Amino acid sequence: MNQWTPYGPSIKKQSAPSRAKIVIAGVIGGLAVGCGVFLTATSGWLIVQASKHPVILTLLTAVVGVRAFGMGRPAFRYVERVISHDAALNSLRHERTEVYRRLIPLTPARLGRRRRADLLTGVVRDLDDVVDLQVRTVVPLIATLVASAAAVIVGFVLNATAGFVLVVFCASAVLVGALDLALERRGQAQVLEARAAVQRAAHLVSANPAELQAIGASDEALRWIDEAQAELEGASRRQARGRSVGLGLSLALTGTATVALGYLLFDPVRSGDLDTPLAALLVFMPLALGDVLGLIPDAVGALARGRAATKRLSVLLDQAPAVVATAHDEPGPDTTVELRDVSAAWTDDAVHLAPLDLMIRPGEHVTITGPNGSGKSTLLAVLARHLDPASGSYLIGGRDVRSLSLDAVRDLFAVVDDEPHIFVGTVRANMLLARPGASDQQVAAALVQSGLGHWLAALPAGLDTELGDGNRGVSGGERARLGIARAVLSGRPIVLLDEPVAHLDTPTAREVLADLHSATSGRTVILVAHQPVGTIGAQRVVKLNDHRSYEPAPPGWTS
Structure with a gap:
C-alpha cells in the first residue's frame, strides 16, 4: 500500500538520539569557539600585564589559561566535527532512502517532463542542502550562541558597561544575519530560475542539433544559451553582493564595538578606574567575537538554501501517487x-x-x-x-x-x-x-x-x-x-x-x-x-x- 505523508525538513524527522547529537555537537562547538574567544582576550590581558614587569608568578595563571584555551580549541573542534558529521551522514542515509521510497509510486506520472538525469541530480543536490542545515546552520548557530553568552556573562561580571556593549554588539549581529537571510532567499530564487533556463536551453541545443540546423535556428539557439548564461552570471553576482553585505556589516560591527569599548574602558571616569589589563581583555572581546559572529552570514546562507531545497522536495514528494495500490491478490496464469x-x-x-x-x-x-x-x-x-x-x-x-x-x-x-x-x-x-x-x-x-x-x-x-x-x-x-x-x-x-x-x-x-x-x-x-x-x-x-x-x-x- 502506498503510504502518503507530507515531506518535512530533515531535522524535524530525525530520531531523538540524532537530534541530541546535533545539540551536543553545537554545544561542543561553542566550547571550541569560546576557547578561541578567551584565548584572544586572555592574550590581551597577558600582554598588557607583562608590560608592567610584574612578578613572574602573577602571570602563571594567565599563561596556563592561554595554553589551555589554545589546546582546547582544536580538541573541541575535532570532537564537534566527528559528532556532527556522524549525525549528518546518518540523516543523509535516512533521507535518501525515504525520498527514493517516496519517488517510486510517483514514477513516472508525477515527475513532470524533466529528464531523469536532471531530476535525480536536482533531488540529490536538494537532499545535500537539507542535510547541510545541521552542519552548516544548526551547529554553528548553537556554537555562536554558547560562545556569545559566555562572553557577555564575563563582560557583565568584570564591567557592566562592557557587558552592555557586548549585548548590543551581539544583537546587531543577529539583525545583520536577518538582513543577510532575506537577501540570500531572494538571490537563491533568482539563481535557481536562471540555472534552470540555462539547462533548458543547453538541453534543447544538445538534444536537437539536426532539427535546429534543418530550420536554420542553430545560431538563434546558441544565442538563447548565451542570454541564459548571462542572466545566471548576473543572478550569481547579485547573490554574492547579498553575502558581501552581511560579511561587510559584520566586520564594521566588530570594529565599531572594539573602538567603543576602547573609548569607554580606557577613560578612568567612564570605566571606574578599571584595571588596565582587564580593560585590554574586555576590548579584545568584540575582536574575538567578530570571528564567531562572522559565522552567521554563512549559516543563514545555508539556511536559505536548505529551506528552498525543502520546499522543492515538498512540491515534488507531496503529490498523491498516480496509481492506487491497495489490493494484494495475485494475477492468474492468463495474461490477456x-x-x-x-x-x-x-x-x-x-x-x-x-x-x-x-x-x-x-x-x-x-x-x-x-x-x-x-x-x-x-x-x-x-x-x-x-x-x-x-x-x-x-x-x-x-x-x-x-x-x-x-x-x-x-x-x-x-x-x-x-x-x-x-x-x-x-x-x-x-x-x-x-x-x-x-x-x-x-x-x-x-x-x-x-x-x-x-x-x-x-x-x-x-x-x-x-x-x-x-x-x-x-x-x-x-x-x-x-x-x-x-x-x-x-x-x-x-x-x-x-x-x-x-x-x-x-x-x-x-x-x-x-x-x-x-x-x-x-x-x-x-x-x-x-x-x-x-x-x-x-x-x-x-x-x-x-x-x-x-x-x-x-x-x-x-x-
Missing part, C-alpha cells in the same frame, strides 16, 4: 490484456488518452501507431501500471488490475523505452538489472537472441567488459538491442516498447525489429511507433485517434 472504454490523463486539466477499447491475447505482437498527442506513450504507462485510468476498466486475465497487487501486475511487464540507459559498469552488471541472479549462460543467451552475438564475441573481456565513462562505448543500435536483451533476460511475459527504433536509420531499425520479434516469440509484445518501419514484424497494427478508438478482438478470438 483488455481495455474497456479506458481514458487516461497525466494531469487533471487534460485528457491524454481518448477512450479506448483494446484486447491483446497472450503471445500476440502488436504495434501501436497514431499521430503525436494521440496517447501512445500514455497507453503504455497505463498498461505498465504507472498511471491509473481516468475512466473505464483495465483487465488482465479478465480481472480488474485494481483488484490485483500493484507489484505483481508490474512484474508481468518488461519496459523498454526509446533511450535505454547504460550504466557505468560491466556488461554483466548492466544485464543483471533485469534479472538479478541470472547465470552467465542466461545472460549470454539473451544477448545472442537480441542480435548481439557477434558484438559479445568481439568484446575484449566478454561479460566483464566495462561500458561507459571512458570505457567501451555503444552505438544507437547496440543500445536498443541491449534494452531488448534485458527484456528477454527478465523472462516477463509481456514486453512494452516505447519507440525502440526511433533514433536508428531504417536498415538498422529493420534488423533490430527482426531480432526483437524473434527473441520474444511466444511472449506478448506491445510496441509504440510513429514511423512505418515500426510495424515490421507485427501481427496486428492498432492506430490511435485523437477521439474515441475501438479495436476489436483479434481474429478467431472468443471471449
Whole structure:
C-alpha cells in the first residue's frame, strides 16, 4: 500500500538520539569557539600585564589559561566535527532512502517532463542542502550562541558597561544575519530560475542539433544559451553582493564595538578606574567575537538554501501517487490484456488518452501507431501500471488490475523505452538489472537472441567488459538491442516498447525489429511507433485517434 505523508525538513524527522547529537555537537562547538574567544582576550590581558614587569608568578595563571584555551580549541573542534558529521551522514542515509521510497509510486506520472538525469541530480543536490542545515546552520548557530553568552556573562561580571556593549554588539549581529537571510532567499530564487533556463536551453541545443540546423535556428539557439548564461552570471553576482553585505556589516560591527569599548574602558571616569589589563581583555572581546559572529552570514546562507531545497522536495514528494495500490491478490496464469472504454490523463486539466477499447491475447505482437498527442506513450504507462485510468476498466486475465497487487501486475511487464540507459559498469552488471541472479549462460543467451552475438564475441573481456565513462562505448543500435536483451533476460511475459527504433536509420531499425520479434516469440509484445518501419514484424497494427478508438478482438478470438 502506498503510504502518503507530507515531506518535512530533515531535522524535524530525525530520531531523538540524532537530534541530541546535533545539540551536543553545537554545544561542543561553542566550547571550541569560546576557547578561541578567551584565548584572544586572555592574550590581551597577558600582554598588557607583562608590560608592567610584574612578578613572574602573577602571570602563571594567565599563561596556563592561554595554553589551555589554545589546546582546547582544536580538541573541541575535532570532537564537534566527528559528532556532527556522524549525525549528518546518518540523516543523509535516512533521507535518501525515504525520498527514493517516496519517488517510486510517483514514477513516472508525477515527475513532470524533466529528464531523469536532471531530476535525480536536482533531488540529490536538494537532499545535500537539507542535510547541510545541521552542519552548516544548526551547529554553528548553537556554537555562536554558547560562545556569545559566555562572553557577555564575563563582560557583565568584570564591567557592566562592557557587558552592555557586548549585548548590543551581539544583537546587531543577529539583525545583520536577518538582513543577510532575506537577501540570500531572494538571490537563491533568482539563481535557481536562471540555472534552470540555462539547462533548458543547453538541453534543447544538445538534444536537437539536426532539427535546429534543418530550420536554420542553430545560431538563434546558441544565442538563447548565451542570454541564459548571462542572466545566471548576473543572478550569481547579485547573490554574492547579498553575502558581501552581511560579511561587510559584520566586520564594521566588530570594529565599531572594539573602538567603543576602547573609548569607554580606557577613560578612568567612564570605566571606574578599571584595571588596565582587564580593560585590554574586555576590548579584545568584540575582536574575538567578530570571528564567531562572522559565522552567521554563512549559516543563514545555508539556511536559505536548505529551506528552498525543502520546499522543492515538498512540491515534488507531496503529490498523491498516480496509481492506487491497495489490493494484494495475485494475477492468474492468463495474461490477456483488455481495455474497456479506458481514458487516461497525466494531469487533471487534460485528457491524454481518448477512450479506448483494446484486447491483446497472450503471445500476440502488436504495434501501436497514431499521430503525436494521440496517447501512445500514455497507453503504455497505463498498461505498465504507472498511471491509473481516468475512466473505464483495465483487465488482465479478465480481472480488474485494481483488484490485483500493484507489484505483481508490474512484474508481468518488461519496459523498454526509446533511450535505454547504460550504466557505468560491466556488461554483466548492466544485464543483471533485469534479472538479478541470472547465470552467465542466461545472460549470454539473451544477448545472442537480441542480435548481439557477434558484438559479445568481439568484446575484449566478454561479460566483464566495462561500458561507459571512458570505457567501451555503444552505438544507437547496440543500445536498443541491449534494452531488448534485458527484456528477454527478465523472462516477463509481456514486453512494452516505447519507440525502440526511433533514433536508428531504417536498415538498422529493420534488423533490430527482426531480432526483437524473434527473441520474444511466444511472449506478448506491445510496441509504440510513429514511423512505418515500426510495424515490421507485427501481427496486428492498432492506430490511435485523437477521439474515441475501438479495436476489436483479434481474429478467431472468443471471449
